[in-house]
Amino acid sequence: MFGVSVDNLIDIDQKYYSLEDYQGNVPRWCPGCGDNAILASVQKLCRDEQLPPEKTVFVSGIGCSSRFPHYMKTYGFHGLHGRALPIAQGVKIRRPDLKVFVNMGDGDCCSIGTAHWIHALRYNMN
Secondary structure, three states, rough: OOOOHHOOOOOOOOOOHHHHHHEOOOOOOOOOOOHHHHHHHHHHHHHHHHHOHHHEEEEEEEOHHHHHHHHOOEEEEOOOOOOOHHHHHHHHHHHHOOEEEOOHHHHHHOOHHHHHHHHHHHOOOO
16 A cells, blocks of 8 residues: 555564573583584584574584583584484484484594595585
């Protein structure tokens, strides 16, 4: 009636996620470890992209860097050494609506998990 476009209206029911919505347990990494900076960057990314924590999953293998799911206030799975990618693929196949992230160290990715890494690249699930 007044020429107002419905596409430009703000959804007042939409929740805004703050940084605290993604901060889980307090990290126990060594002071100065680069994992702390990566965690902070990923939490900021989730906030900036407004990823709903209940629709976000972090999957990891073993090692210091793979404690990542414990430090995010999202769903997470701390799996076996070298098997984070197959687990993440299974999650994505079963629940394609979820945002799935994988956190791996060099051993997970380039040693025992090399075959899974190549397989994941070939399938390009996301």
